[in-house]
Amino acid sequence: MSRDLHTHIGIVGAGFSGLGVAVKLKEAGYHDFLIAEKSGDVGGTWRDNTYPGVAVDITSFNYSFSWEQNPHWSRVYAPGNELKAYADHLVEKYGLREHLVFDTEICESHFDEDAHLWRFVTTDGREGSARFVISAVGGLTQPKPPTIPGLDDFAGKTMHTARWDHDYDITGKRVAVIGTGATSVQLVPAIADRVAHLEVFQRTPIWVVPKLDAPIPPPLRRVFARIPASQASVRLATGALTEAVMVLGSTYERQFPLLRKGIEQLCRAHLRRQVPDPELRDKLTPRYDFLCKRPTFSNTYLRSFTRPDVDLVTTPIERITETGIRTTDGREHEVDTLILATGFKVFELGNTPPFPVHGTDGMELGKFWHDNRYQAYEGVTVPRFPNMFAILAPYSLTGPSYFSMIEASTAHTLRLLTEADRRGATYVEIREEPHNKYFADILRRQRNTVFQAANCTGSNSYYFDHHGDTPMMRPATGPEMWLRARYFPLDHYRFARVDRPGGEVTRGGRRSA
Template identity: 50%
Template sequence: MDTFGDKGAPDRTRPDHEVIVVGAGFGGIGTGIALQRKGIHDFIIVDKWDRVGGTWHANTYPGVAVDIPSFIYSFSYEQRGDWSRVFAPGSELRDYAESMVDKYGLRAKLRLSTTVVAAEFDDRHSLWRLRTDGGRELTARHIVLAIGGLERPKMPDIQGLNDFGGTLLHTAMWDHDVALRGKRVAVIGTGATALQLIPAIVEETGHLTVFQRTPIWVFPKNDAEVGALGRQILGRKRIRSALRVAGNLGTELAMSGMVVGPPWLTESGRRLAEGPIRRWMRRQVDDPVLRDKLTPRYGLGCKRPSMSNDYLKTFNRSDVSLVTDSIERITERGVITADGTEHEIDVLICATGFKLWDRGAIPPFPVRGRHGLDLERFWDERRYQSYQGVSVPGFPNAFTVTGPYGFVLGSYIWMIEATAAHLSRAIAEAKRRGATEIEIRQDVHDEYFERCLKRQEKNFLFTPVCAGSNTYYIDNKGDSPFRPSTHGEMYWQNRHFDLDVYRYSTGAPHPAAVAVRSEEVS
């Protein structure tokens, strides 16, 4: 096994920092603030980008915006009333992240343009060694992987993709120097990103072709500009908080309620909601054939829906084509579909999402725990699992913000606040006890994992209702590694768990951890 020591790294026995946070998106920023609130100030935040913001820095495609009202998609302790729109554009979310960094004194903690390429736990000295792309080694007693799920763009696995002679783009790697005016442009994908992109570029393109595999449920978007009066209203803390509570309750019922509610209630609620939404969708499209193609056959909630007042209407235009035949291959000139038609294009845009559950995607670099236990291999062989999305046995002093079974469907911000509170509380307790190692107990972790799997048994995602949805809510093992709970339960449990669910020590490996490693090797 290739270790840091093999590369001639100095044998440093004292860590450079108490904590290293990998990722400077909202997860990393929220973690930094949570650590400070627990009196932990010796930490740095490392990120591969040259600016903070994570997803909102990486994604700059036309039309990018938050799909949850801005006054909800913000930290509870840093609510704002000066958003330009109800659903703020992506640039404002990035600016919000920058303002958080400045307000909470995190600027000096940042180590930007620094890519972590490997992380390995040093059993002998009870610390983590991180290697960067510049060959430097960073060490810390604890690490926090604040790497979001929208981290690695996923290109479609289509024959001939690299043979395309025109311009090839992915929405997460947008090139603003590419001109679309008058061009024949094609978009592969009709998910939430495409819903924002397609109406934003259609006025510019000469002809737009959309390749659809699975139609998406579309809600009307009650968006509006927040004028002077709106900012004045949202500037009042009580009004803003009341709107936030109402929005949170609505999201709780509409999303997490669909997962954890009793089957008879979720089924009746889903059917009750589907009717008016389907009727609204059909009214947006003039042509009956197109209307039918754009209408989902799977149930509402099987995959993340989105909102747009313009997406469906776009297909009424004569300069827009919807293609539902499967793509056979890509040539130098365009796209050939299963019916033998070659669609000639100049620009090919892949709105095909991210490598969420793909092997090698999480974590995006090798992470080796006690005795070299590899996290990617562990999850690949044993299914995705972690305690409350934060801790995995065999990986002492390591925590995640967006780990398996940590995210309740809704706003990522709620999860970030919850998991950041959890891990900062655990690290602070280890510091209070004078422990050099902290690790989730195997029995506690297993009990939580089994409880999540048990709750999944009534999840409608695994019923015929969701057949054909191609949902990313289900991973490559057939599980749905989202937390099957309410946001209230997530909030409470992450802040009030018994601190003794963790094992604290001064470095002597626990026999259970050795057994895990032995089984993994065999």
């Protein structure tokens, strides 16, 4: 028998966003909630991305919740399987298993204005409802295949890095990798020794920063486990350093241009050390400014191209053929295996949100954002979409780690839920005026960022949407985000109560644990 999908709070997605908000709901006394997950397991990005070499691209100390730090990371930059294990640990430690509903993909939802309920339908025809909905679908979930003619004509093996086929052995194969973003930077060195020949097709080079990675010795891990303050201190230090680079360098480009330029010089020196050949080095040198596109850290990627069995191809691809790739110079690159390291759909119609979401007056969220620019008050709420809160929405992410964003968005959401309980409200909606004022401030601040004050031409960055905005990044510091999530004016929201006897959901959804 399928599980009843009527609940007080519905969470969509069981990645770290969904798991993190679920833990905090339980701590606040909410137990009537479900986590709808379209796949059969938790972990989100770290469940799906299992390609060779996958790892975090910020320090492990910052890639975890502040309230559940992991003293057992094996390296400064932990491999992907340890992130998946961390997600499993959260489920077991905090008793989330009973709230999880797997293989439940929502295909449509709408807000019932009379009952103050979100009603939704799943792909297998089930119906459900929730008083409040928390969107935790994540931003890097839908692979984005390249728009290259003939992609379906290739007769060999094709796979996207986010859908790695572990039953397929690439050993001894002639392999082509399309893409040179952060995923490719990890993948290329990891498979270069295994394949017969590797060709990497580059459209846009990437800034590569030296990676200060090392194993974390077991004695130090035991210290972290026994004295949590020791790990918290390391986390604070590494977080401050990364924030200085990622936030000051991107958000305050006009005020601190020398910071970005200094890091560019560091990257160029790293490239010179790794690649002696000036012609090859020139091909690997970005022509756009640092931080226009998400940079990455590696000590092995650039050096991979000095191997005789690895080629960097910068001639544009004309089409995919049955036996390989034809470039615009007429050359045929014959390969057995085609690996697409082409990233994900991010802020674009059909992905944010990943299914139609109809608010009041029939407004559809994806179309609203597509037509009117991506926007959300404090990165959480949007007018005409009451009782809906997002963990990753436009301008919600700042600083080096997704986890700080998850914690801030969760704090904002919980403050609204508890206030609704206090007032006996069944309806919570951000008012138009504060929302619009906030968005205007975001656009004003964007003028100081690297995205508008520096040279981002040719970066081909997923930070930019089709409006030319950069909704992935909030132009603010981490401490400001933390404060605003906890002290925004509650009168920026409208609270109301439905008068409907025999309501489908109990007030507050709380019960004793």
